[in-house]
Amino acid sequence: MRVLIVGASGFIGHHLRRRLTQNTDLEVTGTYNARAPGDIDNSWYALEITDHRRLDQIFQRVMPEVVVLLAAIADVKTAETNPERATNVNVNGARNVSRLCTEYNARLVFLSSEYVFKGDLGNYKEDEEPNPDTQYGRTKWQAEIAIAEEACDWSIIRTSVVFGWPITGRRNIATAIIDRLRDGKTFEGDANTYRSPIYVDHLTEGIAQLIKNYQPGTFHIAGTDWMNMYQFGLAVAKVFELDNTLVTQVPTSPDLPSKNTAPEGIVQAPRPDILGLNCNRTTQMLGLPTFSVVSGLRDMLVSFGT
Ligand SMILES: NC(=O)c1ccc[n+]([C@@H]2O[C@H](COP(=O)([O-])OP(=O)(O)OC[C@H]3O[C@@H](n4cnc5c(N)ncnc54)[C@H](OP(=O)(O)O)[C@@H]3O)[C@@H](O)[C@H]2O)c1
Numbered sequence: 001m002r003v004l005i006v007g008a009s010g011f012i013g014h015h016l017r018r019r020l021t022q023n024t025d026l027e028v029t030g031t032y033n034a035r036a037p038g039d040i041d042n043s044w045y046a047l048e049i050t051d052h053r054r055l056d057q058i059f060q061r062v063m064p065e066v067v068v069l070l071a072a073i074a075d076v077k078t079a080e081t082n083p084e085r086a087t088n089v090n091v092n093g094a095r096n097v098s099r100l101c102t103e104y105n106a107r108l109v110f111l112s113s114e115y116v117f118k119g120d121l122g123n124y125k126e127d128e129e130p131n132p133d134t135q136y137g138r139t140k141w142q143a144e145i146a147i148a149e150e151a152c153d154w155s156i157i158r159t160s161v162v163f164g165w166p167i168t169g170r171r172n173i174a175t176a177i178i179d180r181l182r183d184g185k186t187f188e189g190d191a192n193t194y195r196s197p198i199y200v201d202h203l204t205e206g207i208a209q210l211i212k213n214y215q216p217g218t219f220h221i222a223g224t225d226w227m228n229m230y231q232f233g234l235a236v237a238k239v240f241e242l243d244n245t246l247v248t249q250v251p252t253s254p255d256l257p258s259k260n261t262a263p264e265g266i267v268q269a270p271r272p273d274i275l276g277l278n279c280n281r282t283t284q285m286l287g288l289p290t291f292s293v294v295s296g297l298r299d300m301l302v303s304f305g306t
Pocket residue numbers: 006007008009010011012013031032033034035036047048049050069070071072073074075089111112113114159160161162163
């Protein structure tokens with residue numbers, strides 16, 4: 001099966017590509033944008049996702065049977081400060097890819113986010129109504145709508161915060177905590193920010209399953225533990241045997257000016273804090289194992305340097 005990963009040069013794309021290329025039944029190609037991968041060969045294509053002609057050219061060459069769409073402005077702050085660009089890449093890009101999937105008879109697997117929800121309650125189920133409160137969340141939700149309108153065969157996967165070893169030069173929540181604690185610095189864990197963190201290789205296991213066995217619809221693949229960032233910091237310290245007294249608890253809400261009280265001229269993202277996904281229905285439907293934070297951190301620890 002020919003699989004094209006759009007956005008293979010990013011954090012999740014890197015891990016997904018690695019998993020898929022171990023499977024000899026799959027012919028895997030990928031795209032990059034600003035950051036060409038170190039191991040570049042003829043399975044890689046440079047792409048600006050808003051360039052429809054270039055995208056069409058890639059589809060013509062690859063003739064994908066499954067397209068995994070990961071490419072996005074995936075950073076909440078960047079989307080907030082540059083909303084036009086975020087809409088162009090995340091929404092119009094998704095629409096472009098969806099149309100071509102229909103034209104080339106390819107199935108689409110799209111990675112969306114818990115940010116499609118408001119962030120007031122957390123533990124959102126697959127069938128709850130999205131109501132995003134951030135620019136990033138709005139673009140992911142609009143992309144979901146565009147995909148449902150334009151693509152024939154699609155699966156949407158929403159996930160929560162993803163952790164694991166990043167590509168050189170980039171960091172994520174787990175490695176940021178590990179680096180700080182190893183340097184003897186404190187990690188101030190936000191006790192008001194709730195997520196259901198998932199280890200990247202657990203997430204790619206779920207994505208790979210949907211690539212191989214088509215199931216239409218919207219799925220939630222995230223960790224089973226719904227926790228705040230202070231609790232996550234403690235879990236990291238425990239598994240990596242680091243000094244847990246350096247993990248301190250910081251409630252952020254009082255420090256964050258709300259949208260209405262932000263000083264004039266300052267772009268203040270109205271930040272949803274209580275997110276996290278309930279994955280019960282997806283886990284049952286796809287027959288996936290449950291992914292705990294501690295098992296993810298342990299797998300991360302043993303995979304160091306691989
Ligand atoms: N990481 C998380 O915790 C998380 C959680 C929920 C959902 N997601 C979703 O998962 C997907 C992947 O996230 P990630 O963490 O792997 O992000 P990432 O490391 O920032 O990777 C983003 C990917 O998109 C590509 N890209 C960005 N702008 C592009 C453009 N204009 N045209 C073509 N390609 C472009 C990047 O290419 P270059 O790097 O080569 O520029 C890279 O391959 C995103 O859709 C994100 O919304 C991530």
